[in-house]
Amino acid sequence: MNNELLKQQIIEALNLEDLTPEDINDDAPLFGEGLGLDSIDALELFMLLDKQYGIKLQNKEEGKQVFRSVNTMAEYIEQHRTK
Amino acid sequence: MNFGNKLLYSTSSTALNFIIADNIITPLAYGTENNLQAVLAGQSSLHKYDNRFTPAAPFCASMFNDITCIDGYTCFESQCIKAIQGLEPKFEESILSSSDTIFIISTTKGNIDKLQDILHNEQPEYYQNLNLNTSARKIAAFFGNAAPPIVVSNACISGVCAIITAQRLLETKRYRNAIVVGADMLSLFIVSGFQSFKALSPQPCRPFDAARTGLNLGEAAAAFCITSDNKYSNKSLGTIVAASIHNDANHISGPSRTGEGSYLCLKDVLPNNKTDIAFLNVHGTATAYNDEMEAIAICRAGLQDVPINALKGYYGHTLGAAGLLETIISLHALRQGLILPTKGYNEQGTTNQINISNQLRHTDKQQFVKLLSGFGGCNAAIRIITTKEQESGKHQKNTTPNISVEGNIDITPDNVVLNNKEIHVTAHGEQMLTELYRSHINDYPKFFKMDTLSRLGFIASELLLQSAKNKNIRPDKDCAVIFANASSCIKNDTDYQRTISDAKNYYPSPALFVYTLPNIVTGEIAIRNKYYGETSFYILEKEEQLTPIVKAAMANSNIHEALVGWLECKTADNFEAHLKLIKKNEYE
Numbered sequence: 001m002n003n004e005l006l007k008q009q010i011i012e013a014l015n016l017e018d019l020t021p022e023d024i025n026d027d028a029p030l031f032g033e034g035l036g037l038d039s040i041d042a043l044e045l046f047m048l049l050d051k052q053y054g055i056k057l058q059n060k061e062e063g064k065q066v067f068r069s070v071n072t073m074a075e076y077i078e079q080h081r082t083k
Numbered sequence: 084m085n086f087g088n089k090l091l092y093s094t095s096s097t098a099l100n101f102i103i104a105d106n107i108i109t110p111l112a113y114g115t116e117n118n119l120q121a122v123l124a125g126q127s128s129l130h131k132y133d134n135r136f137t138p139a140a141p142f143c144a145s146m147f148n149d150i151t152c153i154d155g156y157t158c159f160e161s162q163c164i165k166a167i168q169g170l171e172p173k174f175e176e177s178i179l180s181s182s183d184t185i186f187i188i189s190t191t192k193g194n195i196d197k198l199q200d201i202l203h204n205e206q207p208e209y210y211q212n213l214n215l216n217t218s219a220r221k222i223a224a225f226f227g228n229a230a231p232p233i234v235v236s237n238a239c240i241s242g243v244c245a246i247i248t249a250q251r252l253l254e255t256k257r258y259r260n261a262i263v264v265g266a267d268m269l270s271l272f273i274v275s276g277f278q279s280f281k282a283l284s285p286q287p288c289r290p291f292d293a294a295r296t297g298l299n300l301g302e303a304a305a306a307f308c309i310t311s312d313n314k315y316s317n318k319s320l321g322t323i324v325a326a327s328i329h330n331d332a333n334h335i336s337g338p339s340r341t342g343e344g345s346y347l348c349l350k351d352v353l354p355n356n357k358t359d360i361a362f363l364n365v366h367g368t369a370t371a372y373n374d375e376m377e378a379i380a381i382c383r384a385g386l387q388d389v390p391i392n393a394l395k396g397y398y399g400h401t402l403g404a405a406g407l408l409e410t411i412i413s414l415h416a417l418r419q420g421l422i423l424p425t426k427g428y429n430e431q432g433t434t435n436q437i438n439i440s441n442q443l444r445h446t447d448k449q450q451f452v453k454l455l456s457g458f459g460g461c462n463a464a465i466r467i468i469t470t471k472e473q474e475s476g477k478h479q480k481n482t483t484p485n486i487s488v489e490g491n492i493d494i495t496p497d498n499v500v501l502n503n504k505e506i507h508v509t510a511h512g513e514q515m516l517t518e519l520y521r522s523h524i525n526d527y528p529k530f531f532k533m534d535t536l537s538r539l540g541f542i543a544s545e546l547l548l549q550s551a552k553n554k555n556i557r558p559d560k561d562c563a564v565i566f567a568n569a570s571s572c573i574k575n576d577t578d579y580q581r582t583i584s585d586a587k588n589y590y591p592s593p594a595l596f597v598y599t600l601p602n603i604v605t606g607e608i609a610i611r612n613k614y615y616g617e618t619s620f621y622i623l624e625k626e627e628q629l630t631p632i633v634k635a636a637m638a639n640s641n642i643h644e645a646l647v648g649w650l651e652c653k654t655a656d657n658f659e660a661h662l663k664l665i666k667k668n669e670y671e
Contacts, residue, residue: 014594015531015594016528016531017528018531036528038334038337039334039337040335040532040593040597043280043281043594044592044593044594046281047279047590047592047593050590059281060281
């Protein structure tokens with residue numbers, strides 16, 4: 001899983017206009033202080049996983065685990081992607 | 084919009100209002116009394132639908148089995164018309180066609196099911212079918228009323244806002260009667276959007292219960308007739324004695340963790356003696372966050388011992404009809420001395436303890452409060468009394484406000500004029516808005532998440548407020564944002580529809596869906612400026628129709644400052660904003 005590609009996809013999906021992939025640390029929390037993401041962003045990340053990787057997360061709790069950082073997302077995608 | 088220096092009317096006393104007839108149409112029953120009996124029998128119209136709106140996943144909702152649409156009218160229009168036709172008890176028909184009567188229509192998405200046809204076949208007549216002003220005109224004209232109607236589109240609080248708008252226009256004696264009707268029909272558009280928000284429960288919903296898992300959507304239409312004509316005082320079913328709208332100024336879709344807006348609304352409408360309230364009928368959508376937020380607001384307002392109920396377990400969330408439907412059922416229950424059970428509730432599931440029950444309770448009190456909240460961070464409450472004796476209303480004003488204009492801005496795709504001075508721009512259309520953001524603001528990255536309508540409103544409000552910094556404009560709980568346009572969210576509706584139109588490429592976007600509510604822009608501005616005051620959005624044929632609405636709002640509320648005006652966005656290159664910053668100066 002290419003973290004840079006994933007970061008680019010996150011930036012586009014969430015309209016993080018002022019950010020570049022270099023601004024996002026692989027291990028930094030995506031929510032909370034970090035990027036200032038909110039609950040709608042989390043829902044858009046569900047959609048991103050479905051659209052780009054064919055992964056359908058079941059519930060918000062599962063999302064919380066997967067969306068902790070770019071690294072946790074990349075790991076999950078690697079293991080569960082269907083496309 | 085021309086406010087002049089004084090209000091056009093010089094009423095120092097406000098008019099009383101009387102609800103004289105009402106009607107409810109739901110999948111459960113036709114008519115208010117039949118609906119009340121069905122609810123008392125514990126019936127629910129919530130059912131599971133497996134393939135109703137493919138490719139949407141199966142869902143649980145309250146839907147009409149088969150609707151007979153009136154020839155030449157959409158389903159939405161037909162349901163509104165039927166709700167008005169069935170108003171009971173019967174009253175003089177001349178009220179309907181009178182020039183003293185205003186039609187006020189409450190809906191979140193109206194004819195949105197027609198948008199699919201537009202994308203397939205770009206014919207102008209399809210746009211006509213979608214437009215809410217066209218619908219409102221057809222509904223009013225069906226009853227021989229020629230006055231331009233008002234459409235309230237304020238997300239899930241629309242129904243209560245429509246009631247409040249009617250009450251204010253009657254109190255300022257702008258009109259003598261109002262026909263208020265609310266309806267929404269379900270479609271792939273709405274169901275997919277709520278699914279993308281992961282807000283829907285696959286089972287019948289359980290408001291305030293520990294095991295609640297989300298809301299159910301519902302179809303309904305509800306209407307009432309309200310008059311200030313004293314000759315109807317003996318026929319009054321109830322009188323609206325207090326009303327309030329507040330924003331959380333917190334988030335466009337997430338309820339406030341402190342229940343701020345709902346708390347402020349409750350505080351505004353409560354009587355001096357809280358124990359005079361028979362019950363509080365709340366929103367109670369059965370989502371984790373909504374019910375938690377409402378319980379917090381209820382306790383903050385000191386209403387933890389007042390009986391609470393919610394009706395979503397019978398009808399689901401009926402969107403633009405909810406405020407009217409739930410108010411009417413509550414009113415008729417109270418007239419029979421009843422506090423309806425909260426169907427689906429079993430075990431308290433909120434951190435704050437409130438007085439809620441799944442059992443029928445009795446009361447000899449004569450007033451209740453209706454509370455709602457919705458996307459865009461908006462909240463609304465009204466208090467209704469069923470007795471003939473009126474209290475000396477704490478919200479009746481003894482002064483007539485003078486409204487002054489503190490600044491104005493006009494934006495078109497190539498031109499920006501702030502306080503009559505042009506601002507130099509080089510880009511065009513949506514790019515011009517980005518240019519203005521970069522050159523004048525640049526500290527609010529959320530701007531890039533907004534749809535074009537919200538970007539337009541955000542830029543206009545920022546420039547206007549920057550220019551007024553030295554004019555003692557104080558953002559606080561009584562600063563309001565009241566906008567209107569003619570096309571609702573047509574640009575963003577189309578963008579969202581594209582994410583669901585192709586079954587093979589079906590990825591409904593929650594970030595686009597939330598902006599399909601026109602009032603979201605008012606929430607964005609409230610959040611940015613910490614405005615906890617009223618936020619409202621109207622769909623009107625012409626800009627000048629907003630003036631009496633704003634004047635009535637200023638005269639009959641605590642609002643002391645407001646951003647008001649016209650905010651239209653048809654495409655990325657076709658938009659206009661005409662906003663004003665106004666201030667209320669009270670005098671004897």
